Amino acid sequence: MSTVPLLIDWDLSRSKPAPFSFEWLILPSAKSTDIKIEPKIQQLSSSTIGAVGNTPFSLLTGTSTEQLPITDYLTKQITDLYNLANDGLFEDEQIREFWEALSALLLTFGDAAIEGIAPYIIGEKASAESASETLKCLSHQETLVAYDYRIWIMERALQSPSSWIRDAAALALESMDDRTAIPYIQEALSKESNESLRQYLQTVIGYLSRKR
Amino acid sequence: MTTQNTPVLPDISCWHVQTLRVTAFPSPSATISQPKWWSELLGTEPEVRNLRPARGELIEKGPFDKGTLTLQVFPLRIDWNLTVIPEAHLDDPDMPHLGSLPETGEKFIKLMSDWLSNASAPRLQRLAFGAVLNQAVGSPEEGYHLLAKYLPEIRLSPESTDFLYQINRPGKSAVPSSEGRSINRLSKWSCVAMHRTIVQYFPDGTPSTSPVGVASYACNLELDISTPGDFKEDLPQQTLAQILQEQYNFGIDIALRGDIA
Structure with missing residues (x-):
């Protein structure tokens, strides 16, 4: 008996388009009687869907803490950028x-x-x-x-x-020019061993402290 | 005496959990290096562990209650997600879920509170509780009818389609040391349908699909309750568990009473 891959797809849709999909990918293994199930759960929300692909997304949903998908495209762009930059x-x-x-x-x-x-x-x-x-x-x-x-x-x-x-x-x-950084610079200063950098951190704290 | 025409809403236990989430945004001064939170919290090793030290990433997975618990540690965020085990629902015609919100939610919040109260918990700048909940209905019409009860300010007719409503109703924290600070109460309402389909690929790559059973429907509620993103200090470590409990209570309140300004 030959085996064929099966995909069981549960589609949770809000009419159109479908923002949720539950997929169970059943792949053939070495033995035809032994089916391997690889679950893949994918969830896209209205606030994250625009970030898929090379598309600008809305910044109006600033309160959302849902994780933005870091797309393959973005990952590749960043990898390429630093591969090049790391050469000098x-x-x-x-x-x-x-x-x-x-x-x-x-x-x-x-x-x-x-x-x-x-x-x-x-x-x-x-x-x-x-x-x-x-x-x-x-x-x-x-x-x-x-x-x-x-x-x-x-x-x-x-x-x-x-x-x-x-x-x-x-x-x-x-x-x-953001004073909220002062506590973190102070903490860095307390751990800094490089004398010239210590002096510079103190200068930055002084500068930011004078900011309103 | 006047009587208010307030719709009777279903019991809170009618909301079934699809996903629960706690997201913690570490302080810039927090150093997180190969944390042992999983074993400290659950007393076992995770079933899956994927460590990428060069990227500052860790992913751990294992069973918890009726679902799969996942810990994801990234440089900018830490996520604990409790999700359904898909294999456990292959023969179940209903929408897969982890149990009722009060039952599952309390176990999850207890676990997360233990994590936040632990001495090894990281210093945080922001904390969030998230949930995806479904309430089963018999048809799309019934779904919109029920949704209209939760959203009294919105006019929804049974023949409505493609409805999606998202709003943040900021509240105030009553937790000591955070008292009066704003809490984001983001909720997203919609109706969803689930179709179960078998997709079969023949050796030549041609797919063949066939539906299994009948579609099932639900009102869908996504919750995202969080401390403000523009708060630039560390949250008080000793009250993190209280902040989370308060966020969960806000979530329960929305699921119970709907979108009330």
Whole structure:
């Protein structure tokens, strides 16, 4: 008896289009009598569906905490970007192209772009040089897109093992002019062993403290 | 004396759980490295563990109550999801669910409160409770009729289709140290249908589909109750469990009373 793959599909639809689908993918295994069931549950909501593919999504649902899907497209764009940047950003032209590509991803994908970038900055997949350029670029965006996530990643980068990245994070936070970063810079200062960086962190705290 | 024409709404136990979720957004100062939350909380090892240290990611899965519990740790967020086990419902013509909201919800919240109260819990900037709930109905018309009772400000006729309603009704926290702070109460209402279909692929790749049984219908409610996203400080660690309990109570209130401003 030959086996054929079976897909049992439970479609939960709100008329049209179907926002939910429950799928059970039954694949043939080595023995025809032994059927392997691989469940795949996929759920898309109205607030996340626009983020699928290379499509700008609405930023009006700022209260939602549902996880945005990081698409294969976005993942590939970020991977390609850092593969190139990790080879070295030697010339102004290379840095400009890096900033343009990163800004485009940010404006297109918002928070999801920062979620995709985070492993490179926090997980240390990016070189210190490209991580630093990323932080600088994120602090120079004249938009509120992904503002909270951008601040978060800069504050988180203050804990980086690389003093180069910590320095870039402090510089980026200084550029953001956001006093809410002060407690996190103070915490970083309490752990900082590099004397010149300690002095710079104190300068940034002083600068932000004077901001209203 | 005047009498108000208030619709009688079904008991809270009529809402069946499709998914429950707790999402925690860690503080920038939280260092999360290969956490042992699963074994500390459940006393066992997860059935599935996928660790990607270079990406700062961890995914763990295992059984909990009548469903599958999944822990997903990403740099910017931590999600605990309780979902249905699809294999357990292959022969069930009804919509797969984990049980009634009060029954399943209380077990899940108890588990999550234990996590948040644990000394190893991360410092957080934001916390959210999410749920996807279904209430079975006999037909789309019945679904819209029931939905109209939960949404008294909306005019829904039985022949309505494609209805989707989402709103945030911010509330105020009464938890000590967070008292008076805003809580997002996002709810999303719709009617859903479930069609069960067998899709068979022949050796040449040609698919053949055949429906199984009859369609089933439900009113669908998605809840997303959260602390504000623009709150930039760490949430008080000692009251995290209370904040979550309050969010769950807000969720129960919406499921019980509908969209009431």
